[in-house]
Amino acid sequence: MKETLVKVTINGKEVAKEIESRWLLSDFLRDNLGLTGTHVGCEHGVCGACTVLINGEPVRSCLMLAVQADGCQVETVESLARADGSFNHIQQAFANNHALQCGFCTPGFLMSLKSFMENNPTLPTDEEIREAISGNLCRCTGYSNIIKAVKEAYALNC
Amino acid sequence: MKPPKFSYLRPNDLAEALDLLAEYGEDAKIMSGGQSLIPLLNMRLSTPRYIIDIGRVKELHGIKEEEDAIVIGGMTRHVDVEKSELIKEKCPLLTEGIRWVGHTQIRSRGTIGGSIAHADPSAELPCILTALRGEIVVASKEDEFTLTPEEFFLSYLLTSLEPDQLIKGIRFPKLNKNSGYAFEEVARRHGDFALVEVAAVINLDKDGKVAEAQIALGGANAVPFVPLETEEFLIGKEPNETILKEAATLQLEDLDPEGDIHGSKEYRRYLTGVLLQRALHTAVKRAREGVVV
Known part of the structure; x- marks a missing residue:
């Protein structure tokens, strides 16, 4: 071939x-x-x-x-990680909020959210965050902590 | 799951793509965004000898305005339609409906031509195109012509497209003055395939009576279903809630949805009636708001 x-x-x-x-x-x-x-x-x-x-x-x-x-x-x-190896704002917010358990789905969430946050620079509503992550499945943490993490990521990014 | 082996062909313009189709069409699949084809390849449900990737065919990209329609190139991505101000202004039903197509990650690769060619009866674009009475522009090496949705969609995932033909573009008629539109869908999760969906356009005359009704019901039959008797029933009537309720359930017996774990046949039929009533209500409301006396 x-x-x-x-x-x-x-x-x-x-x-x-x-x-x-x-x-x-x-x-x-x-x-x-x-x-x-x-x-x-x-x-x-x-x-x-x-x-x-x-x-x-x-x-x-x-x-x-x-x-x-x-x-x-x-x-x-x-x-995503900074040049010195430390987490960027989204990764740090995920760690702070227990937004992952096994971590298998996390890379997908992080990349979807990177694009979403760049396109939506001001803090979105919970509904908009849910919509933004609707194309990513998490099978262990549930989504509440991920939504909390997204909000904190916005705060950390200020 | 990995795609089977195939020869990869990547034409740079339409003439080259049509030449390749004329030569290899019988053993080839066209790849546009790949959002339906790659899963089929991954699961080995499709094992074409040739993949013709039309991603670089410039003539198939873009959104153009004509006098009475918006013409969208087959390779134009969902996200480009979703973000188009021109479409939002001239063909708002499409803007409303396209947000239901998959998730962001799908819409950034998936194409308008791909969705139409895949002909999934629960997909949004075939339903919207049918409601709008749009047209599919088909090209082959010999010929170029247009087909109506009725001529194009034959059954589940089956169209009248011949092996040497491809979708060059889709014509979506513009919304007329005094018209309102609505798209309604129920899916288990936003972005999943629809259980059922409804697209409707209502045009009102100067007395506020229905002058034209264009409806398509998706997910219920093998192809998007146009309830002609319902449309005729509405014409000439004052569209109050009693009339809309009666219209919404008039042809539910003509629907033949397949029941599965997510919803029985009866449930899907019932749901179509509920969504149709909602869609008619919204379309009439929007038509009234836009009425120029």
């Missing part, structure tokens, strides 16, 4: 690789580039754990071929 060249900028770093065209972006990130922060849950676009940003917009990386990302800017959860 013919391989296809993919050139992408991942977390600010340019990457060029020849890959099989059937590779999903999620598997390309994890297995080919070792960026295992992006988690793969349902692999058919339901759970949101694999959410990454493509040109700043949230996308399910299991519903995208890596070759489709050619020429795009990709951001994964690995890009």
Whole structure:
């Protein structure tokens, strides 16, 4: 099977690789580039754990071929922490509010919320936060603490 | 779950895409946003030999205004429609309905042409297009023509699109003066597939009576259902609550939804009536607010 060249900028770093065209972006990130922060849950676009940003917009990386990302800017959860390794405001708010338990779904929540907070700079209502995280499933913490964390993330970001 | 092996073809313009379709169409699937196709590939429900990725076909991107319609290129993403001020002003039913399509993460990749071509009977866009009496612009190497939703949607996930054809664009008629619109849906969670959904446009004459009624019911039958008798019943009548209530339940027996764990056949039928009454109520209210005497 013919391989296809993919050139992408991942977390600010340019990457060029020849890959099989059937590779999903999620598997390309994890297995080919070792960026295992992006988690793969349902692999058919339901759970949101694999959410990454493509040109700043949230996308399910299991519903995208890596070759489709050619020429795009990709951001994964690995890009969130500050240069000194400390948490960014969303990560810190999640830690402070017990917004995760097993943590499997967390990378997806964090990436969805990064985009949401950039597009909605003022504190949203609870309803709007619920809508913003409706594409991400959490199976252990429940969502109340995640909503609390989002509100605190807004406060920390001031 | 991983996609099966396929050859990946990525045309750069429409002519090249149509050439590839003419050559490989029988063994190929077109990929636009991939939000329905990739799950099918992942689950190996579809195993095409060729994938033709039309993402870079410039002619298929964009939103254009014509005299009586908004024409949206097949590759235009849901999010671009959702954020379009032009569509909000000229075709507000589409703006209202598109927010129900999947979640943000789906709408940032999913396309208008993809949703129409996938022809899921519980999807929002086929229902909205049917209510608006829009048209599908189909292109092949030889030909370009338009189809009505009735001609295009044949059954569950089945359309009249031939292997060498693709959706070039979709024509959504603009909302007329003195018209109101509404979209109603019930899903288990916002963004999930609809249990049932209703799209309606009501046009009032200068006396406040119904001049035109355009309704589509989604999720209940194999294709979006147009309740013609209900539309005719409404025409010429003063749309008060009694009339709207009667209209909403007139054709529920014609619906044949499939019952499952999320809702029985009877429940879905009943729900369609409730949503239709709500949609008619809102559409009439909006038409009255906009009436220019």
